[in-house]
Amino acid sequence: MRECMGTHTFEDGYSFRALWTRDKVPAYISWEHWEQNQRKLRENSTKFGFGVSRGSTLLAGRVVCGKCGARMSVHYRDGIPSFDCTKASMQFGEPVCQTFNGRWLEPLVAELVLKAMEPTAVEMSLIAAEDIEQDRARLEKLHQQTVERAKYQADLARRRYEEVDPSNRLVAAELEKRWEEALISQRKREEELNRFVHERPSKLTPQQRETIKDLSNNFRELWNNDATSAKDRQDLVRILFDQIVVQVIAQSECLAVTVHWSGGYISQHETRRTVMRFDDLKNGAELLSRATELYNSGCPRAEMIRQLNAEGYRSARQDQFTDTSINALFLVLRRKGMIGSKPNSIGPWWRSRALSRKLGIKPPTLTGWRHRGWVQTKQVGSRWIFWADADDLPRLQQLASFPAGVEKPDDLTHPKSKMPEFSVNA
Ligand SMILES: [Zn+2]
Structure with missing residues (x-):
């Protein structure tokens, strides 16, 4: 056995020096599994800035930039998590790739957790888990049969070698070579079987299944209970989701969210973020035009607020319009010369x-x-x-x-x- 020390580099550019013995000794886990474990250890470590100790957000260590694929760092403003992709700015002095707050992203993810834990969803998952167990049992049997065949072939090669006349050296050498090849093949098949058995997820006992079903019945209550800590919720999110990829669409308030669930399922969602200016809103131009129209119609301020809210318009902060935000809107309209100091009095x-x-x-x-x-x-x-x-x-x-x-x-x-x-x- 020869130990190896070297630098291992992940796909996202992170690298570290480590000791490993790849392909040198029989492996209990696959290389991909080892890489996955290292990645998870790294993600769980606060040393790299992704650990759950960085505040109370549900999404700590799970949000990935949809533009460049880097993990996003989190900071808090007035208790609301804000995510920044600073990799390009930190490494190359470029502008921040994208930034958004989690004001609507967090409730979206919380709702996904709650839906996943609804009794019907849990029931379906348990049925799926049973199917997977049965599939794995079939595969394990196939692996065992392959090992049996390899053993038989190695035994046959051994017997042929033992039966040959030693004076017939050329034939003996050929049979010895075949025996050795059969033994190597047998060892490989046994290693594959060992790995397969080792990676088998633990099987739920009937009692555990019942406990899970019971928990799912009042999961929403448990989730919202004050006794449930932020860390408990974070842990659950980390179990359910591998990563949550978020991309700001066209610098607007719209966020495209791709959720990578543990186990490989991927779901797509949309949510929003706060923006700084009315112009950044997807329907910003439409909002300014409608507000101008209402203002010039002589519409009273309170009615204008009600009307804009009823028509689905939102402030840059993505809240319903209030006396304060309508003032900000008037200021923008005046600055742009879209309205005067008084309405144009065109009625009604x-x-x-x-x-x-x-x-x-x-x-x-x-x-x-x-x-x-x-x-x-x-x-x-x-x-x-x-x-x-x-x-x-x-x-x-x-x-x-x-x-x-x-x-x-x-x-x-x-x-x-x-x-x-x-x-x-x-
Ligand atoms: Zn980025």
Whole structure:
């Protein structure tokens, strides 16, 4: 046996000096299995920055950059994990490859864990495990038969060698060579069988199966229980998933997530991240245009917030719009010159002065119409907001030009369309 010391390099470039005896002595595990073990040891070690001790995120040590394949480092901002791919910047001084926070990634992974542990999923996994056990038993039998055949061949070669006349040296040498080849072949087959048996996953006892089924029935409760530590959850994620590959799509808020489950299954998902600017949003241009349209329609601020949220728009932080984020939106629209300091007053929502000007009447006249119910209004704070859309505006224009002191016909004093309900508080 000759021991070897050398540098072993992994696919991702990580290398280390180690002592090994590859192909020198009978192996109990395959070379690939050994590499896998080394990788797992490395991933579990905090020395390399991937260990679970780096904070409370579920995903510690599991997130891989979808752009360059490097492991992503994690840091925390306001308790929210943020992932950075710094390999290119650390090694070559290039910009950070990609960065995103785990605000939506973590719940996505937690939900995958919970779904995987649902009773039906666990039942299916147990059935699959049984099938695998049966397949492995069949394969083991095949390996044993191969070993038996190799033993028989070696025994046959030995007997032929022993039976030959020693004076017939050439024949004896040939038979000795065949015997040796048969013995080598026998040893190889035995090694393969040993490896196969050694790599066999431990079989669940009926009691263990029942315990697993029982646990799956209230797993969601256990997962959310305060007594369950972050480390317990991390350990489970590390058992279930080999890696979680995440790629930011086109610098937007969208994340493409590829989950590599232990055992080889791969699933694809989508989630999002916080971005810094409205322009970074996938539908950023659409949002700015819609907000401009609503603003110029005279839409009250609270109604605008409600309307944008109802239409599915989100702030750069990926939250629903609030008084604060709508202010940020207005600031961007003004900076881009998309809106002025006041709405363009194109309706259907109007301030008193704008509608009076549009109708060519004095504001007190409009106030009189409001009292009589001839125009639809709603109080927002200390202001009155008037409603006059394309269907109702011609009626108000006719009403404005109707001679004073003459009784107004009903069709001019009754609104032609209904003002939508809207909230007055953000
Ligand atoms: Zn990267």
